[in-house]
Amino acid sequence: MKHTFFGLLALLFAVSDCLAAVEVAAEMLAYREKKETTPGEVESTKKSMNPSKLMNPSKSTTQDKVISISLRNTSRKPENELVVRYWFIGRDMKTYKTSVLDGGENVAQLKPNGTLSLTTEPAKGTVVRKAASPGKLGEATGVKIVGYGVQVIKADKVVGESFLESEHKKLVGAEGKTPGPFFKPGAEAP
Numbered sequence: 001m002k003h004t005f006f007g008l009l010a011l012l013f014a015v016s017d018c019l020a021a022v023e024v025a026a027e028m029l030a031y032r033e034k035k036e037t038t039p040g041e042v043e044s045t046k047k048s049m050n051p052s053k054l055m056n057p058s059k060s061t062t063q064d065k066v067i068s069i070s071l072r073n074t075s076r077k078p079e080n081e082l083v084v085r086y087w088f089i090g091r092d093m094k095t096y097k098t099s100v101l102d103g104g105e106n107v108a109q110l111k112p113n114g115t116l117s118l119t120t121e122p123a124k125g126t127v128v129r130k131a132a133s134p135g136k137l138g139e140a141t142g143v144k145i146v147g148y149g150v151q152v153i154k155a156d157k158v159v160g161e162s163f164l165e166s167e168h169k170k171l172v173g174a175e176g177k178t179p180g181p182f183f184k185p186g187a188e189a190p
Contacts, residue, residue, distance in 0.1 A: 021073075021074045021075060021159060021160065022071055022072065022073055022074065022079060022082065022110065022152045022159045022160035023071070023072040023074055023160060024069065024070070024071060024150055024151075024152055024160040024161055024162040025069070025070040025072075025162060026067050026068065026069050026070070026086075026148060026150045026162040026164075027067070027068045028065050028066070028067055028068075028145070028147070028148050028164070029065065029066055029067075029068055030063075030064065030065060030066075031064035031065060031066045031122035032064075033064070058128055058129065058130050058131055058138075059128070059129045059131075060126065060127070060128045060129075061126070061127045061128075061129075062124065062125070062126050063124065063125040063126070063127075063144065063145050064122045064123075064124055065088065065122065065123055065125070065145045066119050066120050066121070066122050066123075067086055067088070067119070067120040067148050067150065068117070068118075068119050069084060069086070069117065069118040069119070069120070069150055069162075070115065070116070070117050070118075071084070071108060071110060071115065071116045071117075071118070071152060071160070072110075072113075072114070072115045073110035073111065073112060073113055073114050073115075074113070075112065075113075076112045076113065077112055078109070078110065078111055078112055078114075079109070079110040079154065079159075080109050080110075081107070081109075081154065081155075082107065082108040082109065082110065082152055082153065082154055082159070083105055083106075083107060083108075083152070083153040083154075084105060084106045084107070084108050084118060084150065084151075084152055084153075085103070085104075085105040085150070085151050085152075085153060085179060085180065085182060086103055086104060086105065086120050086148065086149065086150045086151075087100050087101075087102070087103040087148065087149045087150075087168075087172045087180065087183055088100070088101045088102040088103060088123040088145055088147075088148055089101060089145070089146055089147035089148060089149065089164070089168050089171060089172075090102075090125055090143040090144060090145055090146065091143065091144050091146045092142075092143055093127050093140040093141055093142050093143065093144055094139075094140070094141050098146065098147075098167075098168075098171060099171070100171065100172055100183055101123060101125065101143060101145060102123035102124075102183060102185075103172075103182070103183025104120060104121055104183065105182060106118055106120075108152070123145060125142070125143050125144050125145040126142045126143065127140055127141070127142040127143070127144050128140065128141050128142050147163075147164035147165055147168050148163070148164050148168070149161070149162070149163040149164070149168045149169060149171075149172050149174070149180065150162045150163070151174060151179050151180060153179045156178075156179065157177050157178075157179075158174070158176075158177045158178070158179050161174075
């Protein structure tokens with residue numbers, strides 16, 4: 001009986017060591033480009049205000065977002081040739097439909113029980129809210145960044161993933177352990 005227990009325990013460790021597993025943690029953050037301004041630049045911005053905007057104040061909001069990704073190899077063997085694919089999810093402010101707004105991928109290598117942090121290229125969303133009568137919100141147009149998806153892929157199989165909302169996985173075209181396609185600007189959603 002004792003030998004059976006230790007045999008099963010050894011088998012469990014052997015099988016778990018063979019499976020590639022990467023823990024993925026992701027967070028969407030505001031992108032802040034480091035820009036130095038001089039006092040003269042600030043003054044010139046104040047002087048160039050357009051008087052027509054004061055009469056009809058449309059409000060334009062621009063979002064610059066990045067995804068901060070942390071990977072952790074949970075096995076005792078190195079994980080090489082990993083592809084980290086990511087997508088930004090946007091919502092059309094007129095129709096409220098979500099779609100893939102932007103995306104990309106990186107290549108990663110992880111040492112046994114190692115960790116790696118990545119930050120994506122920034123994505124941009126813009127929302128314009130037209131002026132309405134006082135106390136009421138005007139009509140909004142444009143696309144707002146509302147979510148993300150991240151998948152870690154090895155040999156065309158997903159070994160780790162993180163989506164802000166579970167519906168985003170289907171939106172990017174991923175299913176089960178099959179990864180979503182690489183984002184191509186102007187391509188139709190899957």
